Amino acid sequence: MDKKLKIKEGLMLPVMEAFYTIQGEGMHAGNPAYFLRLGGCDVGCVWCDVKESWEAEKWPVLGIEEIVDQALIYPGRMIVITGGEPLMYNLDPLTALLKERGFTIHIETSGAHPFSGNFDWVCFSPKKFKAPHPSIYTKADELKVVIFHKSDFEFAEKHAALVNKACKKLLQPEWSKSTQMLEGIINYVKNHPDWKISLQTHKFMDIP
Ligand SMILES: C[S@@+](CC[C@H](N)C(=O)[O-])C[C@H]1O[C@@H](n2cnc3c(N)ncnc32)[C@H](O)[C@@H]1O
Numbered sequence: 146m147d148k149k150l151k152i153k154e155g156l157m158l159p160v161m162e163a164f165y166t167i168q169g170e171g172m173h174a175g176n177p178a179y180f181l182r183l184g185g186c187d188v189g190c191v192w193c194d195v196k197e198s199w200e201a202e203k204w205p206v207l208g209i210e211e212i213v214d215q216a217l218i219y220p221g222r223m224i225v226i227t228g229g230e231p232l233m234y235n236l237d238p239l240t241a242l243l244k245e246r247g248f249t250i251h252i253e254t255s256g257a258h259p260f261s262g263n264f265d266w267v268c269f270s271p272k273k274f275k276a277p278h279p280s281i282y283t284k285a286d287e288l289k290v291v292i293f294h295k296s297d298f299e300f301a302e303k304h305a306a307l308v309n310k311a312c313k314k315l316l317q318p319e320w321s322k323s324t325q326m327l328e329g330i331i332n333y334v335k336n337h338p339d340w341k342i343s344l345q346t347h348k349f350m351d352i353p
Pocket residue numbers: 186192193194195227228229230231253254255256269270289291317318319320321345
């Protein structure tokens with residue numbers, strides 16, 4: 146089978162980087178986790194903090210066995226699949242293999258592509274730049290909306306109305322706008338107590 150077909154089937158994937166660190170964001174912040182960052186994204190967020198990831202062709206394509214073997218080197222058994230936009234790929238084979246090897250599997254996604262894979266935790270971060278695919282709404286365990294502008298609160302509520310009732314709702318300041326936006330976010334959460342704040346704590350700790 147050629148490489149292109151293997152990528153299409155999710156048996157090989159472009160890997161930008163993989164690193165063992167502390168989950169910095171969201172409901173699982175503070176937990177050790179192995180991050181697998183897949184290359185390729187067509188969403189185009191103006192404030193994206195990993196724009197180098199966008200071009201899939203730039204990154205080496207690895208077989209899922211090799212990807213999982215690399216993850217097994219570290220003592221933690223929580224993996225976060227991120228990108229780029231990981232749902233550009235069929236994640237069924239990779240997540241099945243990770244589960245076989247005993248991993249707890251999380252994903253960070255904009256939801257802009259059809260859902261695939263089996264996860265223990267789905268963090269859904271919708272974007273104005275490319276609308277989510279409807280398949281994400283029943284899967285999301287965590288809705289994490291980046292606040293870059295005051296109009297983003299309304300955008301956050303629009304998506305909150307579409308996720309499951311049990312889905313956790315978080316507002317995360319866009320990193321470069323944190324100082325300007327934080328006061329508004331704090332007031333918003335105090336007045337709308339069904340929301341929580343998520344900070345990019347790894348950036349404060351200066352770790353990947
Ligand atoms: C780089 S994205 C990769 C996963 C997926 N493409 C997504 O957007 O969810 C990982 C997380 O970082 C968030 N993020 C990206 N750039 C950010 C920034 N400048 N400030 C705050 N959060 C940011 C995204 O919203 C997402 O929750």
